[in-house]
Amino acid sequence: MLTLEKFSLGVGDRFAHQAKAQLRACIKAAEQGATVIPVWNKSNREHGIVGSEPPSVRAAADQAVAELGWKHPHHVDADHINLGTVDRFIDASDFYTLDVAATIGESASPEDLNAFVAAHPELTGTVTIPGIDDPFVITRESVAAIAAKYLAAVQQAGAIYRHIAAERGERAFITEVSMDETDSPQTPPELLVILAAIAGEKIPIQTIAPKFTGRFNKGVDYVGDVVQFEKEFSEDLAVIAFAIKQYGLPENLKLSVHSGSDKFSIYGPIRRSLRKFNAGVHVKTAGTTWLEELIGLAEAGGEGLEMAKYIYAKAFADRDSLCQPYATVIDIDYAKLPDPAVVNGWTSEQYTSALRHDQKNPDFNQNLRQLLHVGFKVAAKMGDKYLKMLEACEANVSRNVTENLFERHIKPLFLTE
Ligand SMILES: [Zn+2]
Numbered sequence: 001m002l003t004l005e006k007f008s009l010g011v012g013d014r015f016a017h018q019a020k021a022q023l024r025a026c027i028k029a030a031e032q033g034a035t036v037i038p039v040w041n042k043s044n045r046e047h048g049i050v051g052s053e054p055p056s057v058r059a060a061a062d063q064a065v066a067e068l069g070w071k072h073p074h075h076v077d078a079d080h081i082n083l084g085t086v087d088r089f090i091d092a093s094d095f096y097t098l099d100v101a102a103t104i105g106e107s108a109s110p111e112d113l114n115a116f117v118a119a120h121p122e123l124t125g126t127v128t129i130p131g132i133d134d135p136f137v138i139t140r141e142s143v144a145a146i147a148a149k150y151l152a153a154v155q156q157a158g159a160i161y162r163h164i165a166a167e168r169g170e171r172a173f174i175t176e177v178s179m180d181e182t183d184s185p186q187t188p189p190e191l192l193v194i195l196a197a198i199a200g201e202k203i204p205i206q207t208i209a210p211k212f213t214g215r216f217n218k219g220v221d222y223v224g225d226v227v228q229f230e231k232e233f234s235e236d237l238a239v240i241a242f243a244i245k246q247y248g249l250p251e252n253l254k255l256s257v258h259s260g261s262d263k264f265s266i267y268g269p270i271r272r273s274l275r276k277f278n279a280g281v282h283v284k285t286a287g288t289t290w291l292e293e294l295i296g297l298a299e300a301g302g303e304g305l306e307m308a309k310y311i312y313a314k315a316f317a318d319r320d321s322l323c324q325p326y327a328t329v330i331d332i333d334y335a336k337l338p339d340p341a342v343v344n345g346w347t348s349e350q351y352t353s354a355l356r357h358d359q360k361n362p363d364f365n366q367n368l369r370q371l372l373h374v375g376f377k378v379a380a381k382m383g384d385k386y387l388k389m390l391e392a393c394e395a396n397v398s399r400n401v402t403e404n405l406f407e408r409h410i411k412p413l414f415l416t417e
Helices: 019-031 044-048 054-067 110-119 142-166 186-201 226-247 265-277 287-301 302-317 319-329 348-356 366-373 376-382 385-392 394-415
Strands: 005-011 035-044 075-080 096-099 124-126 136-138 174-178 203-208 252-259 281-285
Touching: 005 075, 005 394, 019 035, 019 054, 019 394, 035 054, 035 096, 035 281, 044 075, 044 376, 054 075, 054 186, 075 174, 096 142, 096 348, 110 142, 110 186, 136 186, 142 174, 142 186, 142 366, 174 186, 186 203, 186 226, 203 287, 226 265, 265 281, 281 287, 281 394, 287 302, 287 348, 287 366, 287 385, 287 394, 302 319, 302 348, 302 376, 302 385, 319 366, 348 366, 366 385, 376 385, 385 394
Parallel strands: 005 035, 005 281, 035 075, 075 096, 096 174, 174 203, 203 252, 252 281
Antiparallel strands: 124 136
């Protein structure tokens, strides 16, 4: 097992041009006393849309690390893979996110279900977990019901894990299990049962990504009950600490927050809960960097600004098809999207004010931001033309990428007292 350190940040680099700028944010964090390990994550779906291959992520990451002299570890995450998609990630990645959300609700065999319930009497009755005020009261029926919902998914994770382990042979790796891309959140008692099942499958899990309560829309802030989130997040941490001891799971097992980027209002609750339990965390941010690329182009003015306007116009025209695959993770009010004709008349500042995630700016428009977040397909279709413009506007782009990750993500999560 390759060990993931306590604090890590998943960074997405859709067009493989910002690895250095992203790493600079981690370097700044290290200089200020927080070691935050960068993990470059890219899902199979993203590779499909952009038309890239996993080795490109590895190459960009390794090059950035070499050029900037980063002395801590770094990793490359095959994000949201399954048995059907993992093979092309075997050489390039050392971190695998086994996505078994699609199997949630499928039933394991009656023999397996009965065996699981019989093997875990400790899950039934009053379960007292240090750090949680009210003990869980779980009946045998509810253990059986939770197992009926999740055991098959965990068995699937076991199958994916064993496949990767066999393919990689001696090459160690980090394993995450994700269940976030599903309809209903997992409660802390469900998480406990899931972890017991994961231990049963002998998966050396280091990060687990449950679905949390509330909405995690792409590129914008959390929508939901922040107090309830903090309670559940903190209970999840208690459950994890308990399960590590109870089931012999890896000592460094921690939560992975698939944030959909920019969940600023829960960063405080996350930070406080981590302190309370002296726990680590992995936070995945993906699309936030692509939006900083657009901000950099717009800020550069001239042809960069023109291209940023073109991308908006195209995304606006294709809004139905761009939004459809993300329907469950965006909330865009079409009526509040500015007309492309209006945007075409904008200055650099008007464009960046509308897009940059500064909720204090009255011109910030979260509808436009979400549309552009899912609009990276437009830039992908432009191919080299887009990449050349990134290079031409590199100073503006990379400054925004670094500042965004450091100021808006790393600082509130890892450096604020
Ligand atoms: Zn996810």
